[in-house]
Amino acid sequence: MNVIEAKNLGKVYDNEGVKTNALREVFFDIKKGEFVAIMGQSGSGKSTLLQILGLLDDYTSGTYHFLGKNIKDYNQKEIAQIRNQKMGFVFQAFNLLARETVLNNVKLPLLYSDKPEQEWEELAKAAVVAVGLEHRMHHEAKQLSGGEKQRVAIARALVNNPEVIFADEPTGNLDSKSGQAVIEIIQKLNRELGHTVILITHETYTAEYAERIIRLHDGQVESDTKVNNRRIHSHDFVK
Amino acid sequence: MQIKYSIKTAVNGLRTHKSRSALTILGIVIGITSIIMVMALGAGAQNLILGEIQGTIGSKVIEIRPGKEPKGPTDMMGIMFLDSLKQKDVDALSKKANVPSLTGVMPLVVGSETITYDSETYSASYYGVNQLATRMYNMIPVAGRFMTEEEVKGFADVAIIGNKVREELFAGKDKVLGEKIRIKGKNFRIIGILPEKGSGMVSFDTIVIVPYTTAQQYLSGKKYFQHIVVEVDSEANVPRAIEDIKTTIRDSHNITNPEDDDFSLGSQADAMKMVSSVMDTLTLFLVAVAAISLIVGGVGIMNIMLVSVTERTKEIGLRKALGATDSDILIQFLLEAVILTALGGLIGIILGSGLSLITSVLINKFAALNWTFSFPWGGAFLGLGVSSLIGLVFGIYPARQAAKKSPMEALRYE
Numbered sequence: 152m153n154v155i156e157a158k159n160l161g162k163v164y165d166n167e168g169v170k171t172n173a174l175r176e177v178f179f180d181i182k183k184g185e186f187v188a189i190m191g192q193s194g195s196g197k198s199t200l201l202q203i204l205g206l207l208d209d210y211t212s213g214t215y216h217f218l219g220k221n222i223k224d225y226n227q228k229e230i231a232q233i234r235n236q237k238m239g240f241v242f243q244a245f246n247l248l249a250r251e252t253v254l255n256n257v258k259l260p261l262l263y264s265d266k267p268e269q270e271w272e273e274l275a276k277a278a279v280v281a282v283g284l285e286h287r288m289h290h291e292a293k294q295l296s297g298g299e300k301q302r303v304a305i306a307r308a309l310v311n312n313p314e315v316i317f318a319d320e321p322t323g324n325l326d327s328k329s330g331q332a333v334i335e336i337i338q339k340l341n342r343e344l345g346h347t348v349i350l351i352t353h354e355t356y357t358a359e360y361a362e363r364i365i366r367l368h369d370g371q372v373e374s375d376t377k378v379n380n381r382r383i384h385s386h387d388f389v390k
Numbered sequence: 391m392q393i394k395y396s397i398k399t400a401v402n403g404l405r406t407h408k409s410r411s412a413l414t415i416l417g418i419v420i421g422i423t424s425i426i427m428v429m430a431l432g433a434g435a436q437n438l439i440l441g442e443i444q445g446t447i448g449s450k451v452i453e454i455r456p457g458k459e460p461k462g463p464t465d466m467m468g469i470m471f472l473d474s475l476k477q478k479d480v481d482a483l484s485k486k487a488n489v490p491s492l493t494g495v496m497p498l499v500v501g502s503e504t505i506t507y508d509s510e511t512y513s514a515s516y517y518g519v520n521q522l523a524t525r526m527y528n529m530i531p532v533a534g535r536f537m538t539e540e541e542v543k544g545f546a547d548v549a550i551i552g553n554k555v556r557e558e559l560f561a562g563k564d565k566v567l568g569e570k571i572r573i574k575g576k577n578f579r580i581i582g583i584l585p586e587k588g589s590g591m592v593s594f595d596t597i598v599i600v601p602y603t604t605a606q607q608y609l610s611g612k613k614y615f616q617h618i619v620v621e622v623d624s625e626a627n628v629p630r631a632i633e634d635i636k637t638t639i640r641d642s643h644n645i646t647n648p649e650d651d652d653f654s655l656g657s658q659a660d661a662m663k664m665v666s667s668v669m670d671t672l673t674l675f676l677v678a679v680a681a682i683s684l685i686v687g688g689v690g691i692m693n694i695m696l697v698s699v700t701e702r703t704k705e706i707g708l709r710k711a712l713g714a715t716d717s718d719i720l721i722q723f724l725l726e727a728v729i730l731t732a733l734g735g736l737i738g739i740i741l742g743s744g745l746s747l748i749t750s751v752l753i754n755k756f757a758a759l760n761w762t763f764s765f766p767w768g769g770a771f772l773g774l775g776v777s778s779l780i781g782l783v784f785g786i787y788p789a790r791q792a793a794k795k796s797p798m799e800a801l802r803y804e
Contacts, residue, residue, distance in 0.1 A: 207711055208798040228715050235713020242801065246708045250406055262395050263713035307712070 154218060154315055154347050155181040155204060161212035162199050162370075173199040174370045177213070183314070186341040186348045188358035188378075191367035198319060200367065201351050205238055205317045206230050218314065235263050239308025239346075241337070243320035245300040247292040247307075253279060254288050257306045264311055278306040282336055298329025305336055315347040316340065322357050334360050335384035342384075360384070396718070400725035407698070414694040415734030417687025418780065422738025422773040423745065424680035429769035430746035432673035434753075436666060437762050443661050449625050450493075451526045452632060453656045454479075454618040454639065473614035474643065474652040480618060482642045489620070489634040491627040494522040498617035499605040505598060506572040507559040514555050516573065516598045518605025526619055529594060531582030534567045542601040547608075549573075550582035554595035573598065576608045628657055684776060687734070688784040695727050695788035706792050707800025720793035727785025728778050735777025739770045 162174040174196045181187050191197040202208040203215065206222065215222045218237065225233065234240075239260075247256045257275040266274070279288050282302040287295060292303060301321055308316050318337055322330030334350075338360045341348045352358050359382045366373040404411045456472035475497075482488055483495045499518030504511050520542045523529045529536065531550055541548055549571060551559075560566045570577045584594045606612065622631040632655050639653055640646070699706070706719055743765055750763035 202798045205711070207801065208796070231710070231713050231715040231718075234711060240711050246704060246801070248705065248708075251402070259709070260712040262399070263709075263715075263718060268392075311713075 152183045152219075153180045153216070154183050154185075155179075155349075156216040157204070157213065158215075159213035160200075160203065160210050160215060162196070162203060162208075163211045172370055174203070174210070177367075177370075177372055179365060179372060179375060181315075181347060181349065184341070184345050184347055185363060186338065186350070186361045188350045188352055188361035188364045189367060190352060190355070190358050190364055191373075192353065194369075195367040196370035197351050197353075197367050199370075201317055201319050201349065204349060205240060206234055231263070235260055236311055237314040239311065239313040239316040241301065241304045241308050241316065241318040241321045243323040245297075245304050245324070247300055247303055249293040250291055252289050252291055253284060253295070253303050253306075256292050256303055257310050259307060260311050266311070274310055275306075278310040279303075281309060281340075282306045296329070297325050298332055301325060301329070301333045302336065305333065305340070309340065309346075313346065315349060318348065318350045320351055320353070322352070322354070330357070338382075338384045356382075393721075396721050396725055397729070399722050400729055403698075403702075403722070403726050404730060410694065411730060414691055415687075415730055415737070417683060417690045418731050418734030418777050419738045419741065421680055421684035421687050422735045422777055423742040424683065425677050425773055425776075426739055426742025426766055426769050427746050427749075428673060428676040428680055429766040430743065430763065431749060432669060432676070433766060434746070434750055434761050434763060436669040436673075437764075438759060439665050439669070440662050441760065443658060443665065445528065448526055448528070448621070449658045450622045450628065451658060452620050452622065452628065452635065454483075454620065454635060455654050455656065456614070456616070456652065458651060458654060472652070473612070475615045475618050476613060479639055479642050480615075482638050483618065483620060483635065488638040488641075489631055491623050491631045491634070492620050493623050494525065494621040496520045496522045496526060496619045496621075497602045497615040498619055499602045499610050499612075500616045501605070501610050503573050503609060505555065505559065507569065510559045510561075512555055512558040514552070514596050514598050516600055516605060516609060518600055518602035518609070520602055522619075522621065523599065526621055527594075529584060529599065532585040534580070534582035536582055537599075537601050542603055545603045545607055546601055547576060547578045547604060548581045548601065549578035550584060550599040551580055552584050552595040552597045553586040555598055556583055571598075573600075574609050578604075628659070632657070681776075684780055688731070688780040691727055691731060691781065692784040692788060695723065695785055696791065698726075699723060699788050699792040702792075703795060703800045703803040706795050707797045707803065710795070710797035711801060716793040719795075720789045723789035723792045724782065724785045727789065728781035731777045731781030731785075732774060735774045738777070739773050742773075743770075 157177050157179050160174055160177040161172070164171040164173055177200065189197045189200060199208065203210045206217075217233065222230075248259070254275050257278050258271055261271045261274060276288065279285055282305050284299060284302055284306065287299060292300060295303065305321075316337070321333055321337065325333060334357050337348055337350065340346045348361070350358070350361055358364050359378055359380070361378060362381055363375070363377050365375045454475065456474040477497075480495055480497050483492060496519055500515060502513065502515050504513050519527075519529075521537055521539050524536050529550070534550070536550060537546065537548055551571070556566055559571065560569070566583060567580055569580050571580060572578075578600060584599070587594050600609070602615070620631070620635065622628050635655060636648070636651070640648070640651070643652060645651060709719060747763050750761045753759055753761040
């Protein structure tokens with residue numbers, strides 16, 4: 152089953168009359184449980200693509216089906232619900248609430264969900280444990296290292312048990328060791344828990360943790376290939 | 391999102407910027423504090439004045455004044471020199487058939503004279519009254535007695551003096567009763583001393599009371615009275631009595647058209663109504679002035695909320711990415727504004743009440759007035775309501791700005 156079907160997707164930015172084609176004629180499908188890396192140089196449109204796929208931005212042409220349904224058929228509220236329940240986001244800049252505890256940060260998507268309140272604590276704790284941060288549960292986010300912050304962000308993305316996890320340069324702000332730990336957790340979520348993962352990166356090394364790489368160039372799909380020598384995580388972060 | 395978590399989120403948002411939140415609500419705090427103080431002190435002053443009126447004029451007493459119903463200060467001045475109330479009016483009112491509910495009629499002769507005792511002199515007002523003044527004006531001597539009906543009828547040369555008059559003329563002397571004072575060349579024997587009333591609005595301390603007959607004959611030399619004061623058997627009969635009195639005096643003065651009335655009536659209820667309305671107007675005016683500071687405070691809130699929205703653009707983007715709807719964000723920021731202003735209102739209420747309480751304690755201590763403090767419940771509810779409303783009104787624009795943000799642009803914001 153296809154989680155994502157993009158047909159002839161296009162995005163034109165109109166900045167006071169100056170039009171920029173950020174995406175053109177983008178076609179691809181992503182199956183349930185796939186781990187896809189989207190690569191490209193800066194300005195290639197990879198972030199725009201992720202934002203469109205993650206329903207954070209609108210496209211200007213083509214069609215986009217998510218879980219078999221055209222996105223244009225949803226209203227604003229339903230789109231917020233999909234983001235909340237079917238999607239998880241991991242950003243390059245972590246985007247945690249600095250003065251909140253790890254647990255509260257992870258709980259944040261639950262606040263906007265329809266899950267019963269008594270389950271929140273348990274779900275959030277399980278997600279924190281899943282990224283190996285149980286010893287940091289009650290620390291404020293600002294007290295954590297970069298790698299730990301990104302792991303909290305992953306736990307937050309995970310807490311609603313989403314269909315797809317979107318990771319936008321998750322290792323971009325991390326040193327290589329923390330970066331590797333983070334990408335390995337993401338891979339494990341895909342391999343062991345079956346989450347579909349869409350990863351944006353410009354590092355080939357990181358992209359090779361995925362099973363498929365879509366390369367963008369000037370807003371168009373340049374290549375869409377399977378990774379032959381896929382890197383497989385070595386550490387046991389996910390419990 | 392449940393409202394409980396919206397509130398929690400809003401409170402957390404405010405706690406992150408404690409000092410800024412505190413500074414932001416300062417305008418509201420000052421505004422509400424002033425409103426509460428104006429209302430509490432206004433009510434205190436009103437109670438004081440009304441208490442004085444009640445203590446001075448009995449609720450069953452009606453004053454008949456010469457001249458038309460006064461419409462302004464110049465009319466009031468005129469009353470002093472009007473001569474429409476005469477003995478025949480007193481006689482007419484005294485007839486049971488004319489005003490059945492009357493239990494007493496007392497003419498009033500008022501003037502100013504220099505009073506002498508030995509070599510001491512004191513300039514005081516004299517009040518010519520009859521024996522009913524004890525009931526009508528609460529003039530009960532602390533020493534000696536009041537005048538009798540016989541003394542009034544017999545033009546007796548007796549006087550009851552105020553406490554200040556006693557102090558001025560008889561400083562250091564024990565024997566006052568039975569002593570003779572001189573007013574306008576005539577000797578008056580002191581038969582009573584009035585209690586000290588303090589510096590209220592109406593004070594008996596500086597007056598000398600004499601029979602009205604004597605006052606008319608020897609002091610004023612005039613055939614008319616400044617007032618005629620009557621007493622009604624019960625408070626309930628006051629309105630009826632007012633109508634009867636009007637008819638009686640119109641008859642006595644041969645007036646057919648009420649517009650030609652050369653007298654006017656006033657009761658305790660009238661005086662209290664007038665004082666209350668003046669005080670209410672004054673309070674309202676001051677509250678309106680204080681309310682301006684609330685608007686200024688509201689603009690301050692809006693300003694800070696706009697800054698906060700800009701500053702927290704990324705947080706807004708994040709919340710939206712994680713599933714917050716536009717209305718979730720709107721409610722969060724609106725609640726922040728309302729909680730902020732309501733808190734300001736609450737602090738203002740506490741501060742305003744506290745300051746009013748201290749003020750009333752100080753007034754009682756240093757001005758020797760019977761000033762009462764009562765917590766202005768009306769003002770408190772108004773203050774809380776108005777401050778919350780200000781949060782709502784001035785918070786809506788920043789909150790809408792926040793809700794309108796596109797998640798993608800908000801996340802990208804640096």
